[in-house]
Amino acid sequence: MANKKRIGILTSGGDCAGLNAVIRAVVRHAVGTYEWEVVGICQATHGLMTRPPQIMTLGIEQVDSWLMLGGTVLGTTNKGNPFAFPMSDGTTIDRSQEIIDGYHQLNLDALIGIGGDGSLAILRRLAQQGDINFVAIPKTIDNDVNITEFSIGFDTAVSVATEAIDRLHFTAASHSRVMILEVMGRDAGHIALNSGIAGGAQIILIPEIPYKLENIYNKVRRRQKIGKNFSVAVVSEAVCTQSGETVQKMEQFGECRLGGIGQYFANEIAQATGAETRVTVLGHLQRGGISSPLDRVLGSAFGVAAVDLIATGQFDRMVTWQNREVRSVPITEAIKDYRAVDPQDTLVKTARGLGICLGDR
Incomplete structure (x- = not known):
């Protein structure tokens, strides 16, 4: 296909149920509908710091059994802000460019990031700095990401x-x-x-x-x-x-x-x-265990919607669940405040x- 794309997906922050349902949906829609290639990035941004980047090429048959699995097959981390990355001697350094370079080394056309408000803020900053076409999916058992009624893992x-x-x-x-x-x-x-x-x-x-x-x-x-x-x-x-x-x-x-x-x-x-x-x-x-039916459905809907955003060139946006349907909002709106009770x-x-x-x- 002339418009064939190569997209990446990663999970960032704490794990939760429903993440693998998202990954499965992204792969099934991107590969099955658009005939794109999907690259899973292992251990969140840490996978983009390694050389060569730590990745998994994802196909439909590979991910089809992932729907109900808890955690994230790709692995994740909630440590090490890349803009102030802690070193063994107690100092911190800025490793953001390593992540950006890793993304471009993979020749990706876009990146889907699944995370909470903290992770998404970091990923968006990386995207803005490194000319990365970025789409966000909210996940957190705390359900405190703004402008979405549900986040992956809460149910x-x-x-x-x-x-x-x-x-x-x-x-x-x-x-x-x-x-x-x-x-x-x-x-x-x-x-x-x-x-x-x-x-x-x-x-x-x-x-x-x-x-x-x-x-x-x-x-x-x-x-x-x-x-x-x-x-x-x-x-x-x-x-x-x-x-x-x-x-x-x-x-x-x-x-x-x-x-x-x-x-x-x-x-x-x-x-x-x-x-x-x-x-x-x-x-x-x-946070662990088999995901609930709602988290599987929500993860599937979010994954499909994120791929469609890439297909239509709508970046710097986060998918949300509002009024019984999937919508998208600017990431800045979603992360500027947390959603308390x-x-x-x-x-x-x-x-x-x-x-x-x-x-x-």
Whole structure:
């Protein structure tokens, strides 16, 4: 074909369910419909830093079994900003040009990048600097990318958290305990809010809604008075202590990550109400595993739409899900703000209507 193209695709940032569904859709549409060549770039931008670049040539038969797979077959990384790349001696250097050169060495006509707001901001900056035709696809279990109702990975994360709540209910009732489930969420409480409603939690705490411990105690006490000697609480990892302190834990290589707020609430609730408390931290269980049907459908729709954007020469845009259809918006609009839970959101009102305590009243 005279218009035959060679396009690249990479996954960047943390992994999540649905990524392989996107890759599969891109390959099936680009190869099957347009007869293009698709190159998978391994380990995100790190694959473009190596010489020769670390790639996989992707064909339809190769990717057809990837639809339900969790994680990303291409591999990914959420470390090493290429504009300030950390070196072994503690210094940082700008390695952006290495990535740009790697892209051009592959003779690519366009690049599809799947990432969250942080990854997409870096990829767009690289694209602008290096004359790269770039199209973005949003993925994050936190669902905090702006101007899209859903991002890849969110629905699976909510499903996993909901199943955990379902299971915790039985133990909570059997032992008259307050069971606290700590879920991921970085800066946004979408996972906690959605899974808490779906799982029938009595208490949901998210960073967007300030709380008072006394309100939480009162919810537990009211249930105790009517013979409900158990409660299930869902807490987003980004919630701070009542005094405003972020709860973090030190990990390997000296990194501090969110985690531990569930134990903080367990200690406070136990002391104030006398209730026996237990904490479950889901952690990376929310990101792994087989993708949900919605993430597979969404990933497929996003992959097809991204290829069509390339075919029509529409670059520097991100595909989104709005009003039950795929649209595209300028990447700058999508990444300029993150999408937090609006305290007046329909689901917040739903939670209140169901009698769920959000900690502020």
